[in-house]
Amino acid sequence: MSLDAVIIGGGHNGLVCAYYLAAAGRKVRVLERRSVVGGAAVTEEFHPGFRNSVASYTVSLLNPKIIKDMQLHDFGLEIRERRVNNFWPHPSDDFLAFPVGNEALETEIARFSEHDARALDRYFRDIEMVADLVRSQLLETPPNAGGGLRDLWQAIKLGNRFRKLSLEDERTVMDIFTKSVREFLDLYFENEFVKGAFAFDGVVGNYADSETPGTAYVLMHHAFGEVNGKEGVWGHAVGGMGAITQAMAKSAKAKGAEISTDAAVARVLTENGRAVGVELEDGEKIFAKKIISNLNPSLLFDRMVPEEDMPEDFSRRIKRYKNGSGTFRMNVALDKLPEFKCLSQERATDDHLTGGIIIAPTMDYMDRALRGAKDYGWSREPIVEMLIPSTLDDSLAPEGKHVASLFCQQFKPDHDWVRDRMNAAATIIDTVEKYAPGFRKSIVGMQILSPLDLEEKFGLVGGDIMHGHLSLDQMFSARPMLGHGNYRTPIEGLYMCGSGTHPGGGVTGAPGHNAAHEILKD
Structure with missing residues (x-):
C-alpha cells in the first residue's frame, strides 16, 4: 500500500508527528537510523547493571495535551516529581536550595537577602x-x-x-x-x-x-x-527518558504507524523540484506523498537535499544556521551516593539529592566557564549539573548503587574532542570532587559524550541539544528561517517536525504536534 508520509528520524517529535498523522487515518512510516527509537530521549545500559537516560535527562517541558492525546500513561509512562527542584553548593560549604513551594523558597532565599525574598512574588x-x-x-x-x-x-x-x-x-x-x-x-x-x-x-x-x-x-x-x-x-520518567519515547512509539503503532529501526536515510529524492521519497544508505528507495524530517535543519539541508533543489537565498542562509550549545554529557555508575560537604548542615535532607545539583554558584563563575571554553576548549571550572535519578527510581541501578547524570556546559563545539574528551571528563570529575570528596573513588563505570560524540550518536550538530540556537533570529516565525516558520520547506512535499522548528528545543513534542496539523491541512 502506498505511503502518505515518511518521517526521517524516530526522535520524540517524529513519533508525535507520526501519531497524529496515523490517528487521522494516514499511512505513515518512521525511519530511524539507530537500532532504537527515541533520538536523544533514550535509556541505555552503559555499565553492567546500570542504566540511565543517555542524553536528555529530565522531564518538565513535555506538553500535557500531547501526554493526554497519546495516552502515554496508559502505555506505561510514570513521572515522579523531584522533592527539591535544585540546589547550588557554594565554595564556602554553604548552599542555596530551591525547595518545592514558594513559601519554603522564600525562607531559603531570605537567608541570603531579605530584599530578594520580597522580590520573588514579582x-x-x-x-x-x-x-x-x-x-x-x-x-x-x-x-x-x-x-x-x-x-x-x-x-x-x-x-x-x-x-x-x-x-x-x-x-x-x-x-x-x-x-x-x-x-x-x-x-x-x-x-x-x-x-x-x-x-x-x-x-x-x-x-x-x-x-x-x-x-x-x-x-x-x-x-x-x-x-x-x-x-x-521538574520530574523523572521511571525507567529513564527512554520510557517516554517507548510509550510514544507504542501509541503511534496502536494508531497504525509503522516504525523501522536500523533504517538510515542517505538522501531525499526529488522529481521536478518536489520531494517524492528517500533513499536509505543500503540503497532501498521508499516513496511517499509527504516527506517529513525530524532532523536538525543543518543535517537535512547540508547532507540530504541536493543544493540545486533549494532556492539560492535559502541555501545561502541555511548553511549559516547557528548550532552548538557547548554541552558535554557524562553518565556515571556509583557504588554509593555522593557526599557533598555542604549537605552536612542541619537543614540538609536526603530530598536534596533528588534535585539538580548545580556547580555554578554565580554568574561570574558561568562567564569564566565560557571564556575558558573559547580560549582552551573547556574551562578548568566548568558548569556541572548532576542528577541522581536512582534516588527516585531504583530500577536504574543494583540495590544500594546509584547512577548520576552529569550535564556540563561551556565546552567548545568545534574543539578537537577526539584528542581531549578524556581530559575534559577528568576536569568534570575533579570539579565534582571539590564539592563531594570521595566522588572519584565511588565511580565504577562511566559513559562520556563530548559535543562530537553527541553529534555522531544522536545527530545533535555541534552537540546542540536544542537543534539550533534559541536566538532572536532563530525563534518563532524565524525558526529555522523567516519565511519557513510554518514547518514547510521551499521544496514542495518536504516538511520539518523537529526542534529546529517552533517552539524549539527540549522534550516538548510541540514541533511534532504542530507539523502534523499543518501537513494534514495540506
Whole structure:
C-alpha cells in the first residue's frame, strides 16, 4: 500500500508527528537510523547493571495535551516529581536550595537577602505572565512571513493577546525577549548567589555568557513546563527518558504507524523540484506523498537535499544556521551516593539529592566557564549539573548503587574532542570532587559524550541539544528561517517536525504536534 508520509528520524517529535498523522487515518512510516527509537530521549545500559537516560535527562517541558492525546500513561509512562527542584553548593560549604513551594523558597532565599525574598512574588508573576503567552503559542503555528490570509489572521490573534497587556507587562515581555539574563535578573535581585541560581537556566544548552542578549528568553523557555499538572516542577520518567519515547512509539503503532529501526536515510529524492521519497544508505528507495524530517535543519539541508533543489537565498542562509550549545554529557555508575560537604548542615535532607545539583554558584563563575571554553576548549571550572535519578527510581541501578547524570556546559563545539574528551571528563570529575570528596573513588563505570560524540550518536550538530540556537533570529516565525516558520520547506512535499522548528528545543513534542496539523491541512 502506498505511503502518505515518511518521517526521517524516530526522535520524540517524529513519533508525535507520526501519531497524529496515523490517528487521522494516514499511512505513515518512521525511519530511524539507530537500532532504537527515541533520538536523544533514550535509556541505555552503559555499565553492567546500570542504566540511565543517555542524553536528555529530565522531564518538565513535555506538553500535557500531547501526554493526554497519546495516552502515554496508559502505555506505561510514570513521572515522579523531584522533592527539591535544585540546589547550588557554594565554595564556602554553604548552599542555596530551591525547595518545592514558594513559601519554603522564600525562607531559603531570605537567608541570603531579605530584599530578594520580597522580590520573588514579582519575579515569578512576571515570568509566569510571559510563560503564559508562550504556552498559548506552543501548539500553534507561528504566522509565516510572506504567507496569505491565514498567516495574517494568526498575526492579528497574536497582536490581540499583546494588546491586552498593560504597559508594564509589555515592557517585561520586551525585557525577556531582548535582554541578557544578567540585565533581566538585575531588575529583581541583588545577591550574587540568588542571581546565579536563577541565571543557570539562561545558559543551559546555550553557548553564551550571562551578558549575551537573548539569554533572558532562554531562562524563560525553561520555565513554561509542568509535571503532573504542577507548573514549574521538574520530574523523572521511571525507567529513564527512554520510557517516554517507548510509550510514544507504542501509541503511534496502536494508531497504525509503522516504525523501522536500523533504517538510515542517505538522501531525499526529488522529481521536478518536489520531494517524492528517500533513499536509505543500503540503497532501498521508499516513496511517499509527504516527506517529513525530524532532523536538525543543518543535517537535512547540508547532507540530504541536493543544493540545486533549494532556492539560492535559502541555501545561502541555511548553511549559516547557528548550532552548538557547548554541552558535554557524562553518565556515571556509583557504588554509593555522593557526599557533598555542604549537605552536612542541619537543614540538609536526603530530598536534596533528588534535585539538580548545580556547580555554578554565580554568574561570574558561568562567564569564566565560557571564556575558558573559547580560549582552551573547556574551562578548568566548568558548569556541572548532576542528577541522581536512582534516588527516585531504583530500577536504574543494583540495590544500594546509584547512577548520576552529569550535564556540563561551556565546552567548545568545534574543539578537537577526539584528542581531549578524556581530559575534559577528568576536569568534570575533579570539579565534582571539590564539592563531594570521595566522588572519584565511588565511580565504577562511566559513559562520556563530548559535543562530537553527541553529534555522531544522536545527530545533535555541534552537540546542540536544542537543534539550533534559541536566538532572536532563530525563534518563532524565524525558526529555522523567516519565511519557513510554518514547518514547510521551499521544496514542495518536504516538511520539518523537529526542534529546529517552533517552539524549539527540549522534550516538548510541540514541533511534532504542530507539523502534523499543518501537513494534514495540506
